[in-house]
Amino acid sequence: MTDITPSGLSAAAEAAASQISGKAGEDALKASANNLPPADADFSVSPSPAKKSTAPVKSKPGAVVSGNKTDDVLTSRLVFGAYARKSLTIHHLQRRLNDLGFSEALADIDGFGGELTQRSVSAWQEANGFPVGQITAEQARAIFDGDPNVSVVVDTIV
Numbered sequence: 001m002t003d004i005t006p007s008g009l010s011a012a013a014e015a016a017a018s019q020i021s022g023k024a025g026e027d028a029l030k031a032s033a034n035n036l037p038p039a040d041a042d043f044s045v046s047p048s049p050a051k052k053s054t055a056p057v058k059s060k061p062g063a064v065v066s067g068n069k070t071d072d073v074l075t076s077r078l079v080f081g082a083y084a085r086k087s088l089t090i091h092h093l094q095r096r097l098n099d100l101g102f103s104e105a106l107a108d109i110d111g112f113g114g115e116l117t118q119r120s121v122s123a124w125q126e127a128n129g130f131p132v133g134q135i136t137a138e139q140a141r142a143i144f145d146g147d148p149n150v151s152v153v154v155d156t157i158v
Contacts, residue, residue, distance in 0.1 A: 014024040063095055065147040073150045078135040080121075087111055090149050093135075096143055097124060 064071050065088055077089035080157045090113050097120040098106035104123075108116035130139055137154045144152050 025099050040093070065091070070149060070151045072153045073140065073144055074155050075135075075137050075140050076155045078113075078140060080118050080134075085112075090117065092147075093117065093121075093143065096147055096150075097121065099147070100124060100143070 019061075066072075070090055070091060073089045073092050074087075075089040078093065088111065091109065091111040093113075094105040094109040094117055095112075097103075097117070098109075100121040103118035104116045104122050108114045108120075121135060123130045124143065125135075125139065128135075128139075128142065135143075140152050140154075144150050
């Protein structure tokens, strides 16, 4: 069990705070007692700017499921909503979005275009200057650029 001093701090915390001299030490001691950060703590957060990728992100080989050299990603299967169904294309989309840093899709990696996958797609579209909505053939090519596991097959006019 930790020894608690009259100030309400553990002996170790009080000893550490006493090593800081002057007002900074007093502030640190008070903050510790209240379980709050020091008054002069800087918690400003700068949002990361959305950036368009300039080079293709390489995926690790070995994610091919079909037994062929690559799996086909069919643009006709990049559908969400009422017409969505489980597909290998959506599975690869979820994996690839995670590779590109849009990790919400990984929590949804079941081959169905669920809400988390849709959020990741929308975030990718915004970050890359595309209109948010249905994935077009151009967007599919951009998403899978540099992925050795798939071949994009445009099987519909999108």
